[in-house]
Amino acid sequence: MEYEIISDKYNPFLKRRELKILVKHENAPTPLKGLLQKFFADIFNVEIKRVDICKIFSKKGIGNSEVIAKIWDEPKVENLWEKMKKTEGSENNNEKAESK
Numbered sequence: 001m002e003y004e005i006i007s008d009k010y011n012p013f014l015k016r017r018e019l020k021i022l023v024k025h026e027n028a029p030t031p032l033k034g035l036l037q038k039f040f041a042d043i044f045n046v047e048i049k050r051v052d053i054c055k056i057f058s059k060k061g062i063g064n065s066e067v068i069a070k071i072w073d074e075p076k077v078e079n080l081w082e083k084m085k086k087t088e089g090s091e092n093n094n095e096k097a098e099s100k
Contacts, residue, residue, distance in 0.1 A: 001025055001039060006066070015073040026063035030056060034080035040069055048082075049075035 002024040009018045021040075025031055031039070033053040041048040052070040059065065 001028075001031065003039075003043070017071040019067075019069045019071065021067045021069060023065045023067055024063060025065065028063070030058045030065050032080075032084060034084035036067060036069070037077075037080050040071070044071060046071055047075055048079050049077050052077045053080075 004022045004024075006020040006022055007018075008020075010016075011018055019040075023031065023036070033056065036053045036056070037048055037051045040053075041051045044051075050072045052072065053067060054070060055068040057066040057068075
C-alpha cells in the first residue's frame, strides 16, 4: 500500500497532528480503519493507540482513498487493529465449530 501526505498540521491547542493522506490500494478494496491505524502507526513510529482514523473517502474506480487521520500526543484511541484480529480469530473458530 502506497501513500502520499496531502496536508500535515500540528494543533497545539488539542495536542495532536492532523493529517490528510492519499492511500493507493489498486486492485484491492478500501482498507479497514484497523489496518490503516496499524499502517500509520508503523510509518510515523508512534503507538497504535495514538493514531485516530477519522474518515476514509474512497474514489470510485481508481483504487485511491483519501484518509483523515489524527496522531495524538498521548494515547487516546481504541486499538482497532487488535480488535480486528480478535474478531477474525473468533469468526474462524465459529466456522470450525459449525463445520463439525
